[in-house]
Amino acid sequence: xxxxxxxxxxxxxxxxxxxxxxxxxxxxxxxxxxxxxxxxxxxxxxxxxxxxxxxxxxxxxxxxxxxxxxxxxxxxxxxxxxxxxxxxxxxxxxxxxxxxxxxxxxxxxxxxxxxxxxxxxxxxxxxxxxxxxxxxxxxxxxxxxxxxxxxxxxxxxxxxxxxxxxxxxxxxxxxxxxxxxxxxxxxxxxxxxxxxxxxxxxxxxxxxxxxxxxxxxxxxxxxxxxxxxxxxxxxxxxxxxxxxxxxxxxxxxxxxxxxxxxxxxxxxxxxxxxxxxxxxxxxxxxxxxxxxxxxxxxxxxxxxxxxxxxxxxxxxxxxxxxxxxxxxxxxxxxxxxxxxxxxxxxxxxxxxxxxxxxxxxxxxxxxxxxxxxxxxxxxxxxxxxxxxxxxxxxxxxxxxxxxxxxxxxxxxxxxxxxxxxxxxxxxxxxxxxxxxxxxxxxxxxxxxxxxxxxxxxxxxxxxxxxxxxxxxxxxxxxxxxxxxxxxxxxxxxxxxxxxxxxxxxxxxxxxxxx
Amino acid sequence: xxxxxxxxxxxxxxxxxxxxxxxxxxxxxxxxxxxxxxxxxxxxxxxxxxxxxxxxxxxxxxxxxxxxxxxxxxxxxxxxxxxxxxxxxxxxxxxxxxxxxxxxxxxxxxxxxxxxxxxxxxxxxxxxxxxxxxxxxxxxxxxxxxxxxxxxxxxxxxxxxxxxxxxxxxxxxxxxxxxxxxxxxxxxxxxxxxxxxxxxxxxxxxxxxxxxxxxxxxxxxxxxxxxxxxxxxxxxxxxxxxxxxxxxxxxxxxxxxxxxxxxxxxxxxxxxxxxxxxxxxxxxxxxxxxxxxxxxxxxxxxxxx
Numbered sequence: 001x002x003x004x005x006x007x008x009x010x011x012x013x014x015x016x017x018x019x020x021x022x023x024x025x026x027x028x029x030x031x032x033x034x035x036x037x038x039x040x041x042x043x044x045x046x047x048x049x050x051x052x053x054x055x056x057x058x059x060x061x062x063x064x065x066x067x068x069x070x071x072x073x074x075x076x077x078x079x080x081x082x083x084x085x086x087x088x089x090x091x092x093x094x095x096x097x098x099x100x101x102x103x104x105x106x107x108x109x110x111x112x113x114x115x116x117x118x119x120x121x122x123x124x125x126x127x128x129x130x131x132x133x134x135x136x137x138x139x140x141x142x143x144x145x146x147x148x149x150x151x152x153x154x155x156x157x158x159x160x161x162x163x164x165x166x167x168x169x170x171x172x173x174x175x176x177x178x179x180x181x182x183x184x185x186x187x188x189x190x191x192x193x194x195x196x197x198x199x200x201x202x203x204x205x206x207x208x209x210x211x212x213x214x215x216x217x218x219x220x221x222x223x224x225x226x227x228x229x230x231x232x233x234x235x236x237x238x239x240x241x242x243x244x245x246x247x248x249x250x251x252x253x254x255x256x257x258x259x260x261x262x263x264x265x266x267x268x269x270x271x272x273x274x275x276x277x278x279x280x281x282x283x284x285x286x287x288x289x290x291x292x293x294x295x296x297x298x299x300x301x302x303x304x305x306x307x308x309x310x311x312x313x314x315x316x317x318x319x320x321x322x323x324x325x326x327x328x329x330x331x332x333x334x335x336x337x338x339x340x341x342x343x344x345x346x347x348x349x350x351x352x353x354x355x356x357x358x359x360x361x362x363x364x365x366x367x368x369x370x371x372x373x374x375x376x377x378x379x380x381x382x383x384x385x386x387x388x389x390x391x392x393x394x395x396x397x398x399x400x401x402x403x404x405x406x407x408x409x410x411x412x413x414x415x416x417x418x419x420x421x422x423x424x425x426x427x428x429x430x431x432x433x434x435x436x437x438x439x440x441x442x443x444x445x446x447x448x449x450x451x452x453x454x455x456x457x458x459x460x461x462x463x464x465x466x467x468x469x470x471x472x473x474x475x476x477x478x479x480x481x482x483x484x485x486x487x488x489x490x491x492x493x494x495x496x497x498x499x500x501x502x503x504x505x506x507x508x509x510x511x512x513x514x
Numbered sequence: 515x516x517x518x519x520x521x522x523x524x525x526x527x528x529x530x531x532x533x534x535x536x537x538x539x540x541x542x543x544x545x546x547x548x549x550x551x552x553x554x555x556x557x558x559x560x561x562x563x564x565x566x567x568x569x570x571x572x573x574x575x576x577x578x579x580x581x582x583x584x585x586x587x588x589x590x591x592x593x594x595x596x597x598x599x600x601x602x603x604x605x606x607x608x609x610x611x612x613x614x615x616x617x618x619x620x621x622x623x624x625x626x627x628x629x630x631x632x633x634x635x636x637x638x639x640x641x642x643x644x645x646x647x648x649x650x651x652x653x654x655x656x657x658x659x660x661x662x663x664x665x666x667x668x669x670x671x672x673x674x675x676x677x678x679x680x681x682x683x684x685x686x687x688x689x690x691x692x693x694x695x696x697x698x699x700x701x702x703x704x705x706x707x708x709x710x711x712x713x714x715x716x717x718x719x720x721x722x723x724x725x726x727x728x729x730x731x732x733x734x735x736x737x738x739x740x741x742x743x744x745x746x747x748x749x750x751x752x753x754x755x756x757x758x759x760x761x762x763x764x765x766x767x768x769x770x771x772x773x774x775x776x777x778x779x780x781x782x783x784x785x786x787x788x789x790x791x792x793x794x795x796x797x798x799x800x801x802x803x804x805x806x807x808x809x810x811x812x813x814x815x816x817x818x819x
Contacts, residue, residue, distance in 0.1 A: 029777065032588050039589065041545065117544070120552060160547055194590075195599065195769030196672055232671065235773070236764045238654055239670055246662050246669040398537030398782055405541050405553075417546060428546060436550050 021227040021514065022199075023507050025499070026234040026243060026252035028369075031198050034189060035178040037109070037116050037162025042417060045159035046504035047231055049218070050200055051092075052165025052183035055083050055102065055141070057157050057218030060501075062276065062328045062420035064153040065219045067209050068097060068166055068184060078148030078457055085139040088207040091168040092188035099135035105166050106133040106143070113176070118161035127454055128152035150457050154421040157218065159504065186224035186508045201228040215509040217501060225497070225511035237368050244268050244490045250512050251491035251499045255368045256314040262490045269491050272316050275502045276325035276418035277485030278425070279312070279371055281362065281379065282440050285478050286433065287410050289360060294353030296477040299360075299379075299411075300339045301346040302386035308378045309483045312371040317483040322470055323429070324422045325484050329459070334467040339474060346386040357389045364413040365397050375482060376413040407437035415485060418502045422466050423453035429479060441478035517799045524795040525577075525788070529570050532779075532787050538562075539586050539782040560586060562784075573788065582792075583785035587778075592789035596771065600756075600793060603763070603770035605675065606686060607755040610693035615748055618698040622705020623740070626713060627732055637702060644699030653692040653765040660688060670767045689766045693759065697751055704747045709740040742813045749805030756801065757794035 027046065033039035036052050057067040066072060069083040089097040109116045110123065110130065122130045128149035136142050145152060156164040168182040181189050186208075187200035202224040211221040232249070234240050241258060243249035245267055254262065262270040281299075283290050290296060305319040321338030324331050360383075364376035373394065380390045395403065403409045419425040429440040430450045449469045456462050473479075487500045497510030540556035541548065548556075557563045561572065576583060582592035618641075625637040661669035667687050675682030712718065713736055721731045760772030771790060778786035809816045 030588070039543075039587075117547070120549060160545065193769075194588075194595075195774065196767075232767065233769075234670060234767050235777075236767075239657070239765055239767060242654075242657055242662055243670045246665070248669050248671065396537070396780070398542055398780065399535075401541055402536045402538055405538065405550075438550075 021512060022230050023226045023228075023250045023495070023499075023510060023512055024230045024232060024248065025505055025507070026232050026240045026249050027505070028233075028235050028253075030195055030233050031192060031231075034181045034192065035162075036165040036167065036181060036183075037118060037160070038114060038178070040117055040160065040162065042159075042503060045162070046506075047198055047200070048162055048165065048181070049159065049185070049504055050187040050229060050507060051181050051185045051189055052163055052167060053185050053218075054156055054164040054166065055085075056153050057163065058154075058420045058502075059217040059219050060327070061217075062325070062330075064157055065209075065216075067219050068102075070210075072153075074457070079145050081143045081145075081152070082136065083141045083143070085141065086207075086209065087139060089184050090205050090207075091170075091184055092182045092203055093168055093170055094205070095168055095170070097166060097184060099138055099141045101169065102141045102166060103133050103135050104169050105164075106130070108172075108176075109164065116161070118155060118158065118164070121155050121161075128155055148455055148457060150462065151421055151423055151454055154424060157420070158424070159502075163218065186222050187229055190228065195233060197233060198231040199228060200231075202226065215498070215501075215506070222508040224508055226507065229505075229507050231505070241490070244492060247492055247494075249492075250495050251489055251505075253369060253500075254488055254490040256316070256371075256488045258490065259314045259316065259488060267493065269493055269495070271487075271489040271491055271498070271500060273487045273489070273498065273500050274318075274327060275485050275487055276327060276420050276425075277503060278323070278325075278416045279317075279375060279482045279485060280414055280416070281375075281480040281482070282404065282409075282412040282414045282429075283477075283479050284407065284410050285441060285476075286407070289355070289358045290410055292353045292355075293476050294349045295355050296480075297339060298346040298349035298353065298355070298386060299383055299388060300477050300480045301342050301349065302383045302388060303379060303480065304341045304382060305338065305482065306341075308375065308382065311378050312375040313483060313486055314488075316486045316488060317371075320483050321474075321481050323425050323473065323481060324466055324470070325418075325420075325425075327484070328420070328422060330422050330463055330466050332463065332467070335470055337470065337474060339477070343386050350387055355388075357387070359389045359391055360410050361391050361393050362411040362413055363393050363395055363400055363403060363409050365395055365400050367397055369488075370415040370485075371482075372413040372415060379413070405438045407433065418485065420502070423450065423462075426450040426453065426469070441473075441476070443472070443476055443478070446472055446476075446478075517803060520799055521792070521795050525574065525792050526570070528788055528791040529573065530566065532782070532784055533566060533569075535782070537782045539784060542782055543586060573785075577792070582789040585778075585786045586783045587781050587786070592785050595774070595786065596789045596793050599769060599771040599774045600797070602672070602674070602768060603759060603772060604756060606689050606693065606762070606768065606770070607752065607759060609686065610690045611697065611748060611752050611755065613690065614694045614697040614701055614751075617694065618701030619705045619741070619744060621698075622702045622707075622744070623709045623732065623737055625702065625706040626709035626740075627728070629710060629713075634706075638706065641699040641702035641706075644695050645703070646699075647696065649692055649696050649759075650761045650765055652695060653688070653762055656688050656692055657765065672766075672768050685766075685768075689759075689762050689768060692762055692765075693755065697755075700751065701744060701747060705740070705744045708743040709736060712736045712740040738812055742809065742816075745809065745812055746805060749802050753798035753801040756797045 027043045029043050031047055032044045036048050053067050055069040056064045059065050070086045072083045074081050108114050121127050129146035131146050132144040134142055171182045173179050186206045188203045190201045191199040208222045209219050213221055215221055237255040240252045262268050309317045309319045320326050322335040324335045362376045364373045366373045376392050383390045416428055430446050431439045433439050433442040449465050453465045489500050494513040499510050540553045584591055621637050625634045628634050660667045673681040673685050721735045760776045763770040763773040775790040
């Protein structure tokens with residue numbers, strides 16, 4: 001019987017399994033669409049990252065660098081960008097990338113029919129209104145903006161925008177409908193078995209952008225070392241663990257609870273990587289109790305942030321009270337400032353604010369890969385020490401989103417996906433709450449600073465804006481930032497390289513030993 | 515007779531209930547970066563800005579023409595999606611229920627025949643333990659033992675039997691085994707209880723008085739009459755499992771109907787939830803209708819009545 005079953009498994013591996021040097025990875029949900037930047041979520045972005053590339057991309061420090069472009073220049077008035085294209089780039093169908101292809105792609109993205117997620121950013125009224133895209137010569141493209149924008153290149157590089165990836169015009173049918181993604185990335189589209197897996201195969205003719213031999217965010221060395229990548233849809237964390245232990249999976253995000261087990265395992269390795277996402281307590285500044293900055297500051301001072309972060313992140317996170325990520329070029333000594341942990345001072349602030357023990361509810365969810373619930377539990381215990389009457393309300397994620405969108409909350413223990421430019425991160429929290437109830441902070445000065453960060457092109461001046469913003473935030477405390485998100489992944493010992501970057505799988509320069 | 519009203523009632527209830535659950539599909543679909551205007555536009559495109567009765571009339575009208583709509587999440591037509599996922603679940607459920615019945619019914623009859631003996635106690639005890647084990651836990655245990663420790667069976671993934679017979683069968687073993695173990699517990703107890711009732715009746719005493727062998731009394735006279743309630747239970751189990759083995763499908767990474775439904779609920783994918791539940795109701799009704807129609811084969815009195 002045993003022999004029969006083993007023979008069957010062997011036959012199965014031979015006939016069905018991916019090639020011997022494929023990397024097999026688990027992800028919690030299926031691809032939404034193979035159309036870059038259209039109908040997307042985080043998992044979709046991770047797959048698309050391997051297939052398409054934009055003119056520019058983020059590096060590890062959050063700076064935008066050339067990718068399909070060899071170089072780019074901005075005119076003195078900040079309105080015209082010239083992208084000189086690399087001449088060694090081919091689409092997966094073998095055709096070379098030309099300036100006309102870039103113009104075709106931009107024209108397609110800017111058509112409302114395409115339903116590009118980022119259209120509003122690049123359309124009239126957006127943060128980087130594109131007024132023209134033209135091919136100056138066979139390898140140069142010029143993009144003009146209505147007004148200067150500090151986030152134009154950053155927006156182009158965003159996962160949510162499908163990296164503004166260039167696809168071959170052969171990717172769409174004659175009627176303009178999308179067929180298949182023929183990109184320029186290190187892996188090419190192969191097969192999608194809905195609900196089961198997505199398989200990409202190596203693009204043998206791939207050439208990396210200029211690099212120093214190492215992967216660097218979305219740029220750097222991007223060699224596809226594996227024959228292919230198979231993304232298996234596995235929603236259950238226990239099954240993922242079994243898959244990694246059995247060697248069926250090569251790598252996957254794991255539940256943080258498994259950190260000790262993976263650390264000590266002989267079969268598997270633990271991969272911990274910080275990203276630019278944020279874990280925070282999102283506060284409703286229009287709430288009757290929480291509209292008083294004194295109460296919000298008291299909440300912050302009641303938290304032993306280092307202890308809270310250590311517990312909520314299973315020892316992987318590091319406290320960071322700033323909206324700016326620790327890995328950003330803009331993270332300096334000013335950004336390191338935070339309110340002190342001081343329970344007595346918190347009590348005094350509460351007394352001065354006239355707080356009389358009114359209940360404060362923290363909304364949390366129990367999704368496995370975010371610290372929403374453990375952070376809320378820790379905060380509740382700490383805040384109660386200072387006399388705050390904190391309760392926890394556990395909701396499913398969809399309901400939590402609904403409550404935030406409608407403004408119907410007091411505090412939400414929330415995680416926010418990575419945004420590599422601080423100004424783009426600010427936009428998640430700051431703005432007019434009358435127009436958008438989901439925003440956290442509508443202080444006029446904060447809104448003014450955010451707008452300035454969107455248009456200021458000089459890095460030093462931007463730094464000053466971000467520093468002023470941080471000081472204002474410490475005074476007003478519209479939300480309590482806890483720590484930068486941490487990706488906790490497991491892998492077999494056979495996997496070589498770093499398979500995750502900014503919460504997404506990144507499987508170039510990653511291999512599996514046979 | 516009640517099939518049609520049941521389905522209509524289910525469709526109205528499902529349609530209303532999922533809209534009462536907090537969570538806006540448009541907001542979930544567009545993600546964190548969406549502006550209120552974009553969400554409002556998406557709601558209009560999805561028809562969610564219309565009143566609930568209007569939405570229901572549109573949806574029901576389309577369903578009557580065979581159009582179950584498209585998934586909000588991935589724009590796929592709902593009917594082919596539901597049917598393809600149902601086929602995967604049905605493959606597992608039918609095999610599991612058949613095997614569970616083949617094991618449990620004779621075991622239950624034997625337990626009744628040897629009431630209060632060691633065999634009876636062992637069978638009833640085992641059945642009670644089996645039906646008390648949660649399927650997700652049992653599934654994980656089997657996966658760890660047969661997949662990880664022994665390495666006999668694939669740990670995760672799915673291959674359709676249509677694509678690869680050997681592979682398909684290997685992938686079926688663990689989920690089917692989990693269901694068989696759990697459902698056999700229920701069926702053993704049911705078969706035992708109904709057989710015990712029949713064995714107490716006068717006509718069984720009469721059969722024994724006529725000098726018939728115990729085997730003939732048990733299988734020719736007792737079993738046929740005792741099987742009716744068990745048959746009904748098999749129908750209920752079948753209908754129930756066809757409607758969702760989401761836990762099993764999640765543990766064993768099987769792309770079946772249950773997982774589709776759970777994913778759709780989390781994403782508030784209304785057309786898929788509605789399509790799935792309507793399909794489940796329909797299959798439940800059809801299974802029970804079939805069970806009722808086949809009942810006279812085991813109990814001729816049903817026809818007489």
